[in-house]
Amino acid sequence: MKRISLKHTLIVLIIIVTASFNACDDGYRINTKEMIREEEQLMADYLDIVHDTLKNVSYNVIDTAEDNSFLYFELKQGAGDSVQVGKAVGFRYMYFEIVRDTAGIPFIYSYASNYESDSPFTYVVGNTNTYQGGIYPGIDIAIRNMAYGTKARVFLRSSLWNNDYTPRVADLEVTYVEK
Numbered sequence: 001m002k003r004i005s006l007k008h009t010l011i012v013l014i015i016i017v018t019a020s021f022n023a024c025d026d027g028y029r030i031n032t033k034e035m036i037r038e039e040e041q042l043m044a045d046y047l048d049i050v051h052d053t054l055k056n057v058s059y060n061v062i063d064t065a066e067d068n069s070f071l072y073f074e075l076k077q078g079a080g081d082s083v084q085v086g087k088a089v090g091f092r093y094m095y096f097e098i099v100r101d102t103a104g105i106p107f108i109y110s111y112a113s114n115y116e117s118d119s120p121f122t123y124v125v126g127n128t129n130t131y132q133g134g135i136y137p138g139i140d141i142a143i144r145n146m147a148y149g150t151k152a153r154v155f156l157r158s159s160l161w162n163n164d165y166t167p168r169v170a171d172l173e174v175t176y177v178e179k
Helices: 002-025 032-057 137-143
Strands: 060-063 070-076 088-100 106-113 121-124 151-156 168-177
Touching: 032 070, 032 088, 032 106, 032 151, 070 137, 088 137, 137 151, 137 168
Parallel strands: none
Antiparallel strands: 060 070, 070 151, 088 106, 088 121, 088 168, 151 168
């Protein structure tokens, strides 16, 4: 008798817990295709505003904007060869997110910078493991196109950042390159 009672109790408990989880859902499922589409549209809308101006003042442009993932504008030329994979590089950064104002107009706002820090962020080029001293993949791609003294503005879709469906802009300046 106790086994049947315990078995029935467990079944009832499983049904209650399952119903509780389902009741909390309320249709809040993430539609990743829609999130990606919104991110791409936000990036495209902001680029419509700034692309021509940045292109006119840039020394070098790497444009893969057809898939809205990476767009690089070199604003100041550096000296020497591009940084090499496996070598340490130091850089200054200012990170921005692209968002919309209350009227729906896209703009960027700064949320992180190391310009006030005593030293630049240093990492080994090619290390994109952010948990082990690395950097976001999109920043690593940009740094690989830079030399000592180069300044660039880079537009990155979240797939090259942290996959949170928020497009980013990064102002970068290489301040140290290991020989």
